[in-house]
Amino acid sequence: MTATRDAIWHAIDPTRLHETLMEMLEIYSPSGKEEDIQLYLEDRLRQAGFAVARQVVEEDRYNLRVTMGQEPPQLYLVGHVDTVTAWDLEEFSPHEEEGIIYGLGSADMKGGCAAMIEAFFALAGLPEEKRPPVGLLLVVGEEENGDGSATFLTGETPPWVVIGEPTSLAACFSHYGYLETGLITRGRRTHSSLPELGHNAVESMLRVLLHLGRHPLFNRKTPELVYSIRELSSSRAGFVVPDRCEAWIDLHLPPETDPATVRQAMENQVEGAVAFIDNLDMEMSFTFDSQGYRLDTDNWLADELAETYARLGLPLKFDAFRSHSDGNLFFEAGVKPLILGPGSLETAHTSDEQTSFAEVVAAARIYAALCLAVARTKEPSPAP
Known part of the structure; x- marks a missing residue:
């Protein structure tokens, strides 16, 4: 397993990840107007060889869903592509200074989305029979009423999801x-x-x-x-x-x-x-x-995080996610959500929104490691 994980981490390409993130930030995608960024991401995923399914939420609005492995996904990486509305697009325009990437959605949560996509790009290098049973879900509407995730949950309830909201890479098994x-x-x-x-x-x-x-x-x-x-x-x-x-x-x-x-x-x-x-x-x-929730940290995902963070030389902190997210929707549907992503809530939704690119790269490695660990766990799916 360690050799496979190290090979996948080596396949994570910071240059490609940087390109994905900066191009995502250039596309204005407030809630309700996400089609342009979904078209961009769909094309990027298809070019990488993935079969991308659209999940219609309403006219011109849809989630993107990608799966791999030979069994139903036991874990989904979930990211929302929408942002809050910008009152001045020029103030929110993307730029980079000394390894810090600024721009609307850089933390909430295009940084997390880009890291998840890069993790999937790296995992695609595995032989078909060795790919873990996991999914990638890019949803719309989180900043408003969560209609993208709600639509997904009408047809599928995997055991676990990892949602890339900005937590500065703290692992939030609890949620306000x-x-x-x-x-x-x-x-x-x-x-x-x-x-x-x-x-x-x-x-x-x-x-x-x-x-x-x-x-x-x-x-x-x-x-x-x-x-x-x-x-x-x-x-x-x-x-x-x-x-x-x-x-x-x-x-x-x-x-x-x-x-x-x-x-x-x-x-x-x-x-x-x-x-x-x-x-x-x-x-x-x-x-x-x-309603908020609190999950027990005595589980396979927390164990994998401990090993992964030690390997990356990162401190592992367990916390409660203090803001609102689609995590509440998933929990109410019987799915166990982990909230973990690059960037922090401190600057989210402001003209100073930012994330460290080093955190985005680390997030891609963490997401890839969690996906690989799925193959070693045998947790039953919730009843539909």
Whole structure:
């Protein structure tokens, strides 16, 4: 096994990997508009000799699926090709400085996708009968509602997936849950020189948010639960008192925390705001939630990681993935997800998004080693 792994690692080509990543970064692929990058990746995979299957999500949107081995895949490498929307493409343009690659999606998660593709290129050098039973899945829509992964899961539930979200190569067998909340306050519009005749929806919203933030759940001194006001906007209609204000809140929940418990606590706290905010007209909605999870690290994948990281001279850290990802969807479907990829969440979604190219190369070697290890494990597939 060691000789095979070393041969595969030798077949990983940093120059080819660098080319793949930089060309991916040049293609703008926000959620909902992923066709250009999928066409590029499909062509690149076909030229390498792979049979690439399209998995239609909706018109002009599809996943790409590649498998190898003589049995159904026991593990999939999963990457999402979409990014958040760029407010200024020039600010997000790709470039490289001293081994650090910048650009929209460099960490989240085109770096991980490029590493997975390179791992598959290297594995393709094995004789057909020696290729492990693994798959490569490049999905759309992760940054929105996860419709790409949801589509895949309607037809297939492998035992394991490795998702290349940015973790700085930490191995995340645990995952935070997520709750997205929307608030709307309404007021009465008047000329801004006569605010006493109107009702300011922004002031109402600020009071509600301050009251909500006083709940013990959202105490930042004990930040187990991550509470972030993501957006705040009001009506724009000239020199007037605003009659509408909207806020969006992201909550990332520790693995054992039930989103329903947090939701009830928020509803109770907001209801209490009526007592001290005059004429409060407000609605609250919960648009998305997912339960976190914690997997046992006593498994063959963790054992292989320990050996692989030691061989690469890398420190192995087990962690919980703090953001939202398709990992929650896979776990709910009965699949065991490992979140592991190059880059970090710190700069993701910003104009300073970046990843170390050395981490991308290391990720390709880690992914290849995990794929090779599949051939040595006999874990049954979940029931369809």
